[in-house]
Amino acid sequence: xxxxxxxxxxxIKKRRELINITPQVDQCxxxxxxxxxxxxxxxxxxxxxxxxNDDESGLHQDYEKWLEKLAPEKPHSQYKxxxxxxxxxxxxxxxxxxxxxxxxxxxxxxxxxxxxxxxxGEFDGNRKKRVLVKIIGE
Amino acid sequence: xxxxxxxxxxxIKKRRELINITPQVDQCxxxxxxxxxxxxxxxxxxxxxxxxNDDESGLHQDYEKWLEKLAPEKPHSQYKxxxxxxxxxxxxxxxxxxxxxxxxxxxxxxxxxxxxxxxxGEFDGNRKKRVLVKIIGE
Amino acid sequence: xxxxxxxxxxxIKKRRELINITPQVDQCxxxxxxxxxxxxxxxxxxxxxxxxNDDESGLHQDYEKWLEKLAPEKPHSQYKxxxxxxxxxxxxxxxxxxxxxxxxxxxxxxxxxxxxxxxxGEFDGNRKKRVLVKIIGE
Numbered sequence: 001x002x003x004x005x006x007x008x009x010x011x012i013k014k015r016r017e018l019i020n021i022t023p024q025v026d027q028c029x030x031x032x033x034x035x036x037x038x039x040x041x042x043x044x045x046x047x048x049x050x051x052x053n054d055d056e057s058g059l060h061q062d063y064e065k066w067l068e069k070l071a072p073e074k075p076h077s078q079y080k081x082x083x084x085x086x087x088x089x090x091x092x093x094x095x096x097x098x099x100x101x102x103x104x105x106x107x108x109x110x111x112x113x114x115x116x117x118x119x120x121g122e123f124d125g126n127r128k129k130r131v132l133v134k135i136i137g138e
Numbered sequence: 139x140x141x142x143x144x145x146x147x148x149x150i151k152k153r154r155e156l157i158n159i160t161p162q163v164d165q166c167x168x169x170x171x172x173x174x175x176x177x178x179x180x181x182x183x184x185x186x187x188x189x190x191n192d193d194e195s196g197l198h199q200d201y202e203k204w205l206e207k208l209a210p211e212k213p214h215s216q217y218k219x220x221x222x223x224x225x226x227x228x229x230x231x232x233x234x235x236x237x238x239x240x241x242x243x244x245x246x247x248x249x250x251x252x253x254x255x256x257x258x259g260e261f262d263g264n265r266k267k268r269v270l271v272k273i274i275g276e
Numbered sequence: 277x278x279x280x281x282x283x284x285x286x287x288i289k290k291r292r293e294l295i296n297i298t299p300q301v302d303q304c305x306x307x308x309x310x311x312x313x314x315x316x317x318x319x320x321x322x323x324x325x326x327x328x329n330d331d332e333s334g335l336h337q338d339y340e341k342w343l344e345k346l347a348p349e350k351p352h353s354q355y356k357x358x359x360x361x362x363x364x365x366x367x368x369x370x371x372x373x374x375x376x377x378x379x380x381x382x383x384x385x386x387x388x389x390x391x392x393x394x395x396x397g398e399f400d401g402n403r404k405k406r407v408l409v410k411i412i413g414e
Contacts, residue, residue, distance in 0.1 A: 001139055001277055001414050003312035005382050036141035038178060038274055040314060040378050044389025046329045052237050053184045053229055058218035062226050063233075066209065071342065080334035088338050091329055095339075095373065097233065099328055102178050102240050102378050104272035106143050111270060113182025132387060134380035136314055136413065137274065138139050139277055174279035176316060176412055190375055191322045191367055196356035200364050201371075204347065235371065240316050240378050242410035244281050249408060251320025275412065276277050 004032035004135040007044070012125035015073075016093075018060050019120045021050075021131065025103075026110065028133040035108045037137015041118060042100035044130040047090035049097035049121035067093045067123075090123035097121050105137055142170035142273040145182070150263035153211075154231075156198050157258045159188075159269065163241075164248065166271040173246045175275015179256060180238035182268040185228035187235035187259035205231045205261075228261035235259050243275055280308035280411040283320070288401035291349075292369075294336050295396045297326075297407065301379075302386065304409040311384045313413015317394060318376035320406040323366035325373035325397035343369045343399075366399035373397050381413055 006028050008021060025041055041050050053059070071092035072078075079088030101118060104111035120131055144166050146159060163179055179188050191197070209230035210216075217226030239256060242249035258269055282304050284297065301317055317326050329335070347368035348354075355364030377394060380387035396407055 001312075003413070005380065005387070036139075036274070038176065038272070038314065040380055042378075042380075044392065046389075046391050051233070053233065054219075056219060058221060059226060059229055061218040062230070066230055070208070070346070080337040081330075081332060083334060088335060091335055092338070092342055095327070095329065098236065098374065100378060102180075102238060104143065104178055104180070104270055106272070111143070111272065113184070113268060113270075115184050116182065130389060132380055132389075134314070134382070134387065136312070137141070174277075174412070176314065176410070189371070191371065192357075194357060196359060197364060197367055199356040200368070204368055208346070236374065240318075240376060242281065242316055242318070242408055244410070249281070249410065251322075251406060251408075253322050254320065275279070 006133045008131040011128045012122040015125050017122045020055050021120045022118045032135045034135050034137040037105045039103045040134045047124035049094045051097045052101050052116050055117045087124040093123045144271045146269040149266045150260040153263050155260045158193050159258045160256045170273045172273050172275040175243045177241045178272045185262035187232045189235045190239050190254050193255045225262040231261045282409045284407040287404045288398040293398045296331050297396050298394045308411045310411050310413040313381045315379045316410045323400035325370045327373045328377050328392050331393045363400040369399045
């Protein structure tokens, strides 16, 4: 069994942003040499997300509006977590969007449907944060 | 290490439906011959879901109502994604329900609790769509 | 390839609670002897969750309030599932929080970011329930 590990670093210069990281994950898979296996890609921070959806700017605006409806950032005082922090909403938004994705590897490729793309979802930016890529297989 | 891959095809004749696919996934596992390992089952489309919950019709009606409350389909014009499409709500509903499940394989069986069943969640039907089953192990 | 399996049992004496199970999962990993691989940790019941977030009591109070807003327990009669049961809300809350986590194993450790902790989320307690830990790797 082969295994591979890489951290991807991000330093998003605003509070919230969605970034297509499929090219970086593809690069990891190429480096691993794994032909058949599973790839785990997860946020290493609990106010960020890794998820799979569509790379369409209208949808990304819909996500922003929708997440603000489900788990509004302000007023910060509505959350108990925000005594010392102001990012409780980011923990909740990440919960909706998910921590991780697991992707099949088949014949050395990410085994994706026609529109699947992997995104890093930042919900509390303005600092360096990491995503983990772990691959096991043969 | 063994690996196995199969696509399951669906062509749901309405916009939304939940279908118990546990028998098809069990069949995949039997075909794979894997005794100990992990099974990934994911929607290959970004307006559909694979999730684990209860096969109880009342609950499925509750899901329909609840998802319509969290991410209503109409009016279509409320979503930026719906310039050329009408399925933004399906992307959001799938986000709530999840893309994938990972299931343990133990002694050649899906290692499930008493009521766990795997469902395909269609949120934008009336066309052919796929689910991927990938198994690795020994 | 090595594989390891263990069930963790819980008997929470109230309807809802979040419990940090990272020490038990660490113990499983130590017992497995796996150095490089993947660890699956999932609720075996469909009214409970396993998720990764912050071990901070204010945030846990925020989760309680937020989940009650998204999927209120009462009135029980608002849910079709509650003909014979009273736990439809628990199925929905678990859907938001997720069934499972998959964690990378690197050099014999859970490959975590600085604040990641694994929680069991009970949403319909007062009975014995289980979490599954399955590890594969080398």
